[in-house]
Amino acid sequence: MSKLILSLGIIVVGLSLGYAIQRLANADLLRLPISLDDLRKRLQKAALLFVLPVTVLGAIWIVDVRSISIAALPLIGVGSITLGGVLAMGAARVLRLEPRMTGALIPCGAFTNIGSIGALICYVYLGERGFALVPIYKLFEELTYYSVGFPIAKYFSTNDAKQDPSAGRLRALVSDPFILVALSSIILGGILNLSNLPRPGIFSIINAVFIPLGTGLLLVSIGLAMRFKRVRHHLKACTLVSLIKFAVVPFCATAVAWSIGYGRIENGLPLKVVMILSSMPVAFNALIPPSLYDLDLDLANACWFFTTSALIVVLPILLMLINMV
Secondary structure (H helix, E strand, C coil): CHHHHHHHHHHHHHHHHHHHHHHHHHCCCCCCCCCHHHHHHHHHHHHHHHHHHHHHHHHHCCCCCCCHHHHHHHHHHHHHHHHHHHHHHHHHHHHCCCHHHHHHHHHHHHCECHHHHHHHHHHHHHCHHHHHCHHHHCCCHHHHHHHHHHHHHHHCCCCCCCCCCHHHHHHHCCCCHHHHHHHHHHHHHHHHHHCCCCCCCHHHHHHHHHHHHHHHHHHHHHHCCCCCCCHHHHHHHHHHHHHHHHHHHHHHHHHHHHHCCHHHCHHHHHHHHHHHHCCCCECHHHHHHHHHHCCCHHHHHHHHHHHHHCHHHHHHHHHHHHHHC
């Protein structure tokens, strides 16, 4: 129960704090030295370029990466993203959505909140060893988003006059500082792991502080940009996306992980990680394609808010399931 309360508390407090700052600043009740957009970007940079890379390095240093089966973890991650997008396309057909709504729904089914909420839940529920598998699971996440998700969303856009930045975004991956720092922390942590050098005990204390801190910074940054519009008008779509994110995709991903023996590695640790990360809500990144390509942003926002709110029900169920493994 304490793990559940801690994880929900960090999520609620982070999002609420960011949203409160946004509302107060917009109402001129809070004067900030920088704009909300600049504040959001600085929080994200602090988390992604400093706090979280340190935690990833320290966690991978002690995880058992010698098992060949772990190499399949990124493929399960990509498969979960792809399956979610395909199922969302099918849901759009069932609902008979127009192209603008279809293009907004597909990223909602595919894009998943792995890096902030998923990583936090893995750490709170499974500890450092579980957290260390998160960057391996999401290794090809951004590549899949930009090379597949964005072009598919653009296909359903009715605004042909807009310049398509997908190719540029894909090329920018090789020089993106966020990607480079993340990969560097994974590689350096792996080298230290294979070197058999003992990890300094201080890292346990650092990660105990930095992991919640990094997630908190990201959640506050999300809260700074949250919008609540017409959620009640998209309940059918939100319900279908929730079934995709919390039932179908987790079942399929967990079945694959079980079939390749993840339940027999470190007391089922990688299996539990797959169960958690494949059950996360719509990522905030799912709101970017609708903004770029003149798709239905209200629908994407509704799915994001609905599935994130559903964590109140999902997290206790996840805790019960991983305790049964």
